[in-house]
Amino acid sequence: MRKPITDLIHHPYSPPARFAAPQPGIYKASTVFFADVAAMRARDWKTKAGYTYGLHGTPTTFTLEERLATLEGGSECLLVPSGLASIALVSFAFLKTGDEVLIPDNAYGPNKALATGELANFGITHRLYDALDPADLAAKLSERTKLVWVEAPGSVTMEFPDLPALVALCRARGVVSALDNTWGAGLAFAPFDLDGTGQGVDISVQALTKYPSGGGDVLMGSVLTRDERLHRALKLTHMRMGFGIGVGDVETVLRSLPSIALRYAAHDRSARELARWLQGRAEIAQVLHPALEGSPGHVNWLRLCGSRDLAAGLFSVVFDASYASEQVDRFCDSLSLFRLGYSWGGPISLVVPYDIGLMRDASVAAWPHKGTLVRFSIGLEDVDDLRADLEQALEAL
Template identity: 65%
Template sequence: MRPQDTSLDRPSPDLTTQLIHHPYRPPEDFAAPQPGVFKASTVFFPSVAAMRSREWKHKTGYTYGLHGTPTSYLLEERLATLEGGLQTLLVPSGLSAIALVGLSLLAQGDEVLLPDNVYGPSKALAEGELKTWGITHQFYDPMDPQDLARRITDRTRVVWLEAAGSVTLEFPDLPELLRICRASPQVTVALDNTWGAGLAFNAFDIAPGLGVDLTAHALTKYPSGGGDVLMGSVVTRDEALHLRLKNTHMRLGLGVGMNDVEAVLRGLPSIVLRYAAHDRAARRLAHWCLDRTEFSQVLHPALPDAPGHAHWKTLCGGAADAAGSGPGLPGQAAGLFSVMFDARYTGVQVDAFCDALQLFKLGYSWGGPVSLVVPYDLNAMRERWPAHLKPGTLVRFSVGLEAVEDLQADLAQALGRLS
């Protein structure tokens, strides 16, 4: 037992010492809607024995701020519940979550497989650092499960899935892709779950006996909801996989600020309501775009003609309501949709359309209150032009929380300037 320190029984005459070592402790029975924010680099131990016995890998105590405080532990547990997992690691961004998976699970001589519609920076990571370190990669057609089957070898260690696909929003046959992966026991299946946000479907229970091994999630988007936080997470169910990732997480020194954690904790209780509101508005606007002759194609998983619509319908909860009207919207489909401008419009004209928008702001990301728009050059992003896409120039919209009628009017006035 630590001997009692009697040297401070009487207050120091020095005011600085008195303020740093002030004896007052507030009562512990405070409760309020929002949790407290505990920020620390240094964590105090009551004794040397406690310092030596505490273990940072499990949430049984505190050792150093980088390994967690009550605030980050709370968010980790809530995110595990949101996504249907058991453990969560917090990282500085969604891309950091993807990088953590690669750095933890891949070594020289291994191979990672990515869908051709993968998130762009994930592709850049495979073509950059991973390639430099002797890790090879291939891109598979996410809409052709047999293409994935042909590419898996005994060197394949990680297969990434996306649902829906980045920018073009195809919805793959996730159960079939998982069945193919499970035929190769050395493969870890990772899903970028940012679009689904843990709400559209349960990634760990895709079908009876089928689920992914881990999810990467850009908390920057829907969990935050404010467009003002950068953070990511990796969620798992398997303890051994979690500890492997957590060891790499520790060695890389990955940490998040507790004020940012507080912001995500504040946004999380409303994620179900916000996700549904984004979804309803996006479907209404996508349906309106179907009738516009400027567009040769509208890409939204809930539209009957969208690539992979049947897979979305099966997995995400019911028949599609293309108009997206009414509070009881069947299925869930986030707040994104893309349009393919007819090939008669030049890239310059499409850029001018985007510049003419007033409520839709030019900017990356999504999930916040402000609607966003980005034009994309698909030829520079894909290994090959997908057969299910018509020729033209693609523009993606992230629908915010503005009135749908105002957003529709904004689209109409910008389209009116095309001529």
């Protein structure tokens, strides 16, 4: 007769099937059981036809991948531990010693840091190009170029590029194009159909940390494509790098995803209202927001996103050059509702001052402003309260 502990571990009870509820079931697993040896040997971890090991997917992670693919218009999706990990996965999947990657000069800083660090250590070179000048990209494409990153807009300086033109150049040269689509989130525009003819980027990555999560409490990234060949290369690298994510975080994103469109639109409305208000302030030399006329690349935003009229909740301002950086720091410190913190897309508004001189390569595209730049991520607070907070902090200048 078996002991109770054995019966406890090998208990025969299984709950009845066909349980339905608003949220999908949560499956936590490293080990996955097989019915017999034949089933174990027949199972292929590279497809969603079955399960082999928790690292290669569970019903919970497959569900989130499929929903994200629907959101962005892709067919294949992989989950990784962070937005930066999604960039790393793409770079490691398609670059080898002797290759070159081209990166926008206004791209997410850690993407450039990866290129100057690990990629350089592996004998992979990189060059920066002017995101607003397709001719600059065309001139820098070479036989060594195997990957081109595009980003819309630049994550700090907010220039919006001519994405269809940049991607068309890559397509004509047979170079893989990868988009950091964290700002667009699959809502502002369709990354795999930029021109209405089904032509778009080869790969779209997102930091699910931002809008898909929406709570400022999850680190996760995604990598999507419509190309089965590219997906297979990504999947193999994903396996070899051992990228895994916590199922509790997957559950959080699954719960937040149904409200992403409502939250995105709310962030957008408040951001535009505050950006327009700041345009009228004497302390501000320029407001950088793709949806506002006069912002770099506004025409490109209008062409790509105008029909949906969405622009996220992110914008930057350049203070008048008469204000020293110490004064701008005091402005940021004087805010009470805006918290000092990186990231965006959560319920709490954030503010970060930046030294553009440390971020931009003037030899690519000279930064036209002398004043200090401050980036705002607008949360879900009442917009009148946020305006009042900005107004009292401006007095501290």
